[in-house]
Amino acid sequence: MAARxxxxxxxxxxxxxxxxxxxxxxxxxxEGLKSVTMERVAQEVGxxxxxxxxxxxxKQELLDAVKESALxxxxxxxxxxxxxxDAPDRKLRACAAEYFSYFDEHRDLFRVLIYxxxxxxxxxxxxxxxxxxxxxxxxxxxINEGVRSGVFRDVDAHNVAAMFIESTFALxxxxxxxxxxxxxxIDATLIGDVFIHGLERRRKA
Amino acid sequence: MAARxxxxxxxxxxxxxxxxxxxxxxxxxxEGLKSVTMERVAQEVGxxxxxxxxxxxxKQELLDAVKESALxxxxxxxxxxxxxxDAPDRKLRACAAEYFSYFDEHRDLFRVLIYxxxxxxxxxxxxxxxxxxxxxxxxxxxINEGVRSGVFRDVDAHNVAAMFIESTFALxxxxxxxxxxxxxxIDATLIGDVFIHGLERRRKA
Amino acid sequence: MAARxxxxxxxxxxxxxxxxxxxxxxxxxxEGLKSVTMERVAQEVGxxxxxxxxxxxxKQELLDAVKESALxxxxxxxxxxxxxxDAPDRKLRACAAEYFSYFDEHRDLFRVLIYxxxxxxxxxxxxxxxxxxxxxxxxxxxINEGVRSGVFRDVDAHNVAAMFIESTFALxxxxxxxxxxxxxxIDATLIGDVFIHGLERRRKA
Amino acid sequence: MAARxxxxxxxxxxxxxxxxxxxxxxxxxxEGLKSVTMERVAQEVGxxxxxxxxxxxxKQELLDAVKESALxxxxxxxxxxxxxxDAPDRKLRACAAEYFSYFDEHRDLFRVLIYxxxxxxxxxxxxxxxxxxxxxxxxxxxINEGVRSGVFRDVDAHNVAAMFIESTFALxxxxxxxxxxxxxxIDATLIGDVFIHGLERRRKA
DNA sequence: AATGAATGAGGTTTCATTCAT
DNA sequence: CATGAATGAAACCTCATTCAT
Numbered sequence: 001m002a003a004r005x006x007x008x009x010x011x012x013x014x015x016x017x018x019x020x021x022x023x024x025x026x027x028x029x030x031e032g033l034k035s036v037t038m039e040r041v042a043q044e045v046g047x048x049x050x051x052x053x054x055x056x057x058x059k060q061e062l063l064d065a066v067k068e069s070a071l072x073x074x075x076x077x078x079x080x081x082x083x084x085x086d087a088p089d090r091k092l093r094a095c096a097a098e099y100f101s102y103f104d105e106h107r108d109l110f111r112v113l114i115y116x117x118x119x120x121x122x123x124x125x126x127x128x129x130x131x132x133x134x135x136x137x138x139x140x141x142x143i144n145e146g147v148r149s150g151v152f153r154d155v156d157a158h159n160v161a162a163m164f165i166e167s168t169f170a171l172x173x174x175x176x177x178x179x180x181x182x183x184x185x186i187d188a189t190l191i192g193d194v195f196i197h198g199l200e201r202r203r204k205a
Numbered sequence: 206m207a208a209r210x211x212x213x214x215x216x217x218x219x220x221x222x223x224x225x226x227x228x229x230x231x232x233x234x235x236e237g238l239k240s241v242t243m244e245r246v247a248q249e250v251g252x253x254x255x256x257x258x259x260x261x262x263x264k265q266e267l268l269d270a271v272k273e274s275a276l277x278x279x280x281x282x283x284x285x286x287x288x289x290x291d292a293p294d295r296k297l298r299a300c301a302a303e304y305f306s307y308f309d310e311h312r313d314l315f316r317v318l319i320y321x322x323x324x325x326x327x328x329x330x331x332x333x334x335x336x337x338x339x340x341x342x343x344x345x346x347x348i349n350e351g352v353r354s355g356v357f358r359d360v361d362a363h364n365v366a367a368m369f370i371e372s373t374f375a376l377x378x379x380x381x382x383x384x385x386x387x388x389x390x391i392d393a394t395l396i397g398d399v400f401i402h403g404l405e406r407r408r409k410a
Numbered sequence: 411m412a413a414r415x416x417x418x419x420x421x422x423x424x425x426x427x428x429x430x431x432x433x434x435x436x437x438x439x440x441e442g443l444k445s446v447t448m449e450r451v452a453q454e455v456g457x458x459x460x461x462x463x464x465x466x467x468x469k470q471e472l473l474d475a476v477k478e479s480a481l482x483x484x485x486x487x488x489x490x491x492x493x494x495x496d497a498p499d500r501k502l503r504a505c506a507a508e509y510f511s512y513f514d515e516h517r518d519l520f521r522v523l524i525y526x527x528x529x530x531x532x533x534x535x536x537x538x539x540x541x542x543x544x545x546x547x548x549x550x551x552x553i554n555e556g557v558r559s560g561v562f563r564d565v566d567a568h569n570v571a572a573m574f575i576e577s578t579f580a581l582x583x584x585x586x587x588x589x590x591x592x593x594x595x596i597d598a599t600l601i602g603d604v605f606i607h608g609l610e611r612r613r614k615a
Numbered sequence: 616m617a618a619r620x621x622x623x624x625x626x627x628x629x630x631x632x633x634x635x636x637x638x639x640x641x642x643x644x645x646e647g648l649k650s651v652t653m654e655r656v657a658q659e660v661g662x663x664x665x666x667x668x669x670x671x672x673x674k675q676e677l678l679d680a681v682k683e684s685a686l687x688x689x690x691x692x693x694x695x696x697x698x699x700x701d702a703p704d705r706k707l708r709a710c711a712a713e714y715f716s717y718f719d720e721h722r723d724l725f726r727v728l729i730y731x732x733x734x735x736x737x738x739x740x741x742x743x744x745x746x747x748x749x750x751x752x753x754x755x756x757x758i759n760e761g762v763r764s765g766v767f768r769d770v771d772a773h774n775v776a777a778m779f780i781e782s783t784f785a786l787x788x789x790x791x792x793x794x795x796x797x798x799x800x801i802d803a804t805l806i807g808d809v810f811i812h813g814l815e816r817r818r819k820a
Numbered sequence: 821a822a823t824g825a826a827t828g829a830g831g832t833t834t835c836a837t838t839c840a841t
Numbered sequence: 842c843a844t845g846a847a848t849g850a851a852a853c854c855t856c857a858t859t860c861a862t
Binding site: 191 | 358360361364365369371372374375376378379387392395396398400402403405
């Protein structure tokens with residue numbers, strides 16, 4: 001019974017936290033990070049300013065949580081792909097495809113979450129962009145797989161991983177800017193093609 | 206005489222504007238965008254707070270000017286390369302090389318200037334990221350040249366241009382994070398290789 | 411039966427009030443008056459914030475009650491001594507001894523309770539420092555006894571009473587600040603000696 | 616000329632700082648420490664809230680300054696007396712007289728400044744009550760002089776110094792509470808008599 | 821009776837901008 | 842032209858108090 005109490009309360013609490021996070025996201029998308037004040041967030045949720053502080057210690061914690069939970073799903077999805085059993089080149093393609101379909105649903109938010117200093121500086125810049133770093137490492141690992149298996153040339157996997165990811169963001173950005181973006185597969189194929197071929201081991205010298 | 210007066214004043218004015226802009230850049234690089242207050246800027250230049258307002262209507266105009274002029278040199282340099290008479294693939298390589306050598310001198314500033322909303326939102330987002338757009342267009346033009354001349358496969362030049370540029374930024378970012386970055390040519394070669402090969406027209410099937 | 415109900419409830423009520431007061435005292439001693447928030451008090455007792463309000467109308471009433479009951483025991487003890495049948499000088503000595511032994515157990519709390527405005531301003535300063543005033547009056551009465559009996563010189567008893575009490579506090583304070591305070595009797599004797607001799611009627615001229 | 620500029624500016628600045636400090640003092644005396652908000656202080660001076668911050672980094676610095684400058688004059692006066700060439704007993708009497716005449720002009724303020732935690736905790740409680748400590752030490756030194764010269768009995772000078780000072784405050788407090796306090800000399804004499812005689816070396820055993 | 825989520829007034833601090841000198 | 846003191850809107854955060862459950 002107590003357990004159930006807790007469970008219920010936790011669910012409810014979690015729901016409210018999410019409502020607040022969504023308000024933050026709406027504000028960021030509509031009016032940019034500068035518009036995210038605790039007052040406006042509360043207003044957007046329809047609660048009092050002080051109530052936000054019942055769920056988050058301070059503004060930074062809220063922003064961190066928003067970033068964390070906004071990126072978590074795609075990050076774990078991509079992780080899954082990268083750790084799968086496909087060939088490295090197929091993994092990269094699949095990875096790009098995952099990005100696009102996820103990003104298409106979230107749009108504007110990501111640039112803000114990933115690049116903007118104020119958000120990035122996660123509670124004192126201790127582990128600045130934890131997720132991002134992890135992502136690059138996993139991608140680099142897959143590229144190294146490809147290098148070892150002879151599919152890819154011998155390249156600096158870490159750097160190429162960064163290029164790959166940023167290229168993905170670049171296309172995301174282009175999609176965000178265009179009224180009618182091409183189907184996801186088209187862009188995923190493009191980025192896959194360029195990188196797979198770009199990394200391919202050249203026939204002869 | 207009046208003419209001379211004006212000439213002198215204009216030169217002087219221009220000099221002071223530049224001094225202020227450089228102060229802003231120093232501050233951004235040293236302590237991040239949040240540290241850029243009109244007070245600190247004036248302090249850094251060694252003038253009074255009010256004086257800054259004689260040269261810039263408000264803070265936004267100052268930030269816009271900083272962005273504009275900080276990016277101007279590299280942009281025109283890259284422009285020059287892209288409009289040159291080299292083969293498209295050589296242009297892209299040269300372009301990457303230009304970025305790296307320029308970025309190596311400016312470091313932290315660029316992410317801020319290019320991504321952070323507060324700077325990006327140029328006076329009401331009318332021509333959001335003018336330079337950036339232009340850069341992509343020029344790069345896309347070169348890629349199209351390559352496509353037409355048969356060096357590159359038939360790709361969406363615009364998208365690939367964005368990928369290319371962001372990949373460059375990605376490597377820049379990696380350079381910024383590492384203590385002892387590799388020589389500029391190494392990174393420029395890497396990015397050139399990946400994209401040139403990635404875009405290369407495949408020999409038969 | 412109803413009576414018994416009331417009796418029980420009253421006892422229970424009284425017990426909870428005391429638990430809350432003790433929590434306040436612990437907080438004051440551990441972290442100072444600023445740390446006393448209704449939230450922390452409730453936490454310290456292990457009850458809900460709202461529950462505190464079932465026992466005290468508001469924060470001020472709680473602080474008043476704390477002050478009152480924290481001082482009550484020593485006050486009544488001292489009262490008892492002062493109303494006893496000893497000679498005035500012995501009463502003063504005994505009095506000082508009582509203070510020291512009591513204070514030694516409560517330390518930090520007293521300065522706060524006696525001097526700090528926020529606590530002192532007992533619900534509108536109507537009877538500001540009721541206890542303190544009473545204490546001075548009783549002490550003054552004893553001093554007057556001494557004057558009338560010829561043991562003490564003719565002095566303003568009220569003022570000397572205040573001096574005596576504050577001197578006691580002063581020594582208390584010194585004790586609080588020193589790592590290893592002297593035995594209680596030493597300080598009690600010191601204060602007794604100074605005042606008894608200080609008040610003693612001078613032999614001839 | 617520059618020097619004069621600076622002198623004038625410094626004087627003016629100093630004047631404004633004092634005006635702010637006086638506002639704080641008025642507020643403390645009228646309505647207690649709790650009433651001292653930056654808003655109210657500014658209001659009291661007749662300036663804007665932000666302006667206060669041009670003169671004091673934050674609230675704590677302001678309170679520290681108030682305490683410092685409110686106590687400085689009497690402290691240095693007493694210091695002067697204690698370091699003079701009079702006999703120890705005369706010094707103590709003179710000292711008490713100084714206190715009374717100074718306190719008579721400042722009244723309520725001193726309890727607050729000396730005892731209240733929030734003020735006392737000078738910037739992190741590093742040197743808690745610097746002045747107070749110094750005062751006790753100087754007084755103790757004079758008492759020791761008296762002990763060595765045979766005027767006083769052999770007592771713990773430090774403790775007696777604390778008693779003496781607090782007794783002075785006690786009389787001050789009594790004066791503050793009474794509508795028509797006795798002339799300063801009366802109280803100064805009383806405290807002098809009690810302590811001088813209290814400390815006097817007893818004839819024979 | 822007890823709870824504790826919600827409230828919102830009120831406090832501190834920052835900083836872009838103005839304007840009298 | 843240059844100054845920099847003054848302003849005050851606006852941000853963050855706290856906490857005493859209430860009230861539906």
